[in-house]
Amino acid sequence: MRRLSFLVSTLLTATATATVVVVGAAPGAGAAPGDTVSTTVEQAIEKLPVAAEDSSGYNAARFRHWTDPDQDGCDTRAEVIIAEATTPPAVxxxxxxxxxxxxxxxxxxxxxxxxALDVDHLVPLAEAWRSGASAWTAEERERFANDLGDPRVLAAVTASEKRLKGDRDPARWEPSDDSADCRYIAEWAAVKGRWKLSLDPAELAALRNMVAECPTEEISYEMAL
Known part of the structure; x- marks a missing residue:
């Protein structure tokens, strides 16, 4: 539903107006915000920058989230829950x-x-901070925390599962349903690429191990930065 509509819209928009850039030396190399990057999951993972993480200075309050940009009375969290319903709720x-x-x-x-639901930042706020968001402006962190431009950034999931995940990356957590691994790492790579976030060495090793199940799966994402 929401995800399918987004993908169709993205493909049509990319064809009509955006530059399509294949991942090169770094994710989105040569791409500007709004351009579309197309690659395989394996290539996307290999081209993400690798760097040690630093948590110093992190506070969730540095990412202003659950805002209501369109002022319709529903904040970002509610918008995700409504949009991802398999049977639409009453609002x-x-x-x-x-x-x-x-x-x-x-x-x-x-x-x-x-x-029983909560809305998860696929790449948790603390992980984003450790992976490059500490250098962003407050406005860029707010955009990331409320990103409705790509349905992979935010996900309505079982609240208890989100709590188990916490701020862990794929080296320390993966979905309890093994059949979700390929989708999860594809979305992880897309979100990190979209926002130009890095991987740490253990995270890269875990992604390489998991992507062996789906190395040729293709992904596309629109650059946010």
Whole structure:
């Protein structure tokens, strides 16, 4: 639904207006914000920069999130929950969500009602900070934390699964449903590439191990920076 619509829209937009850039020496090499990068998951992983991580100075408050840019009464978190419903919920003028159904791909669980859900930053805020976001402006961090331009950045998932994941990268956490691994690392590579974030050595090793199941899977993403 939301993801399919996004992919169709992205492909049409890229064909009509954007420069399509194949990953080169670095993710999005030669690309400007709004350009589209097309590559395989394996190539995307190999071309991401590798650097040691530094957590100093991190605070979630540095990423202003769950804003309401369109001022429709629903913040970013609610927008994701509404958009990712497999059965649309009822939404009133105060953005109270009732009914509906969802599928959490991390653990392959279906939910009736949004109470068991939370919205996960696929690349957690702390991980983004350690991987390059510490050098961003406050406005860039806010854009990342509320990124609705690519449905892979934010995901409505089982709340308990999100808590288990915490701020861990693929070296320390992967979806409890093994069949989700290829999707998860493809989305991880796309989000890190879109936002020009780095990998640490252990993270790279884990991604290389996981991508062996799906090395030729193709991904496209629009550059945010």
């Amino acid at each position: 009133d003028g105060r953005c109270t969500i009732t009914g509906g159904a969802w599928h959490s791909y991390y653990d392959k669980r279906d939910h009736s009602g949004a109470g």
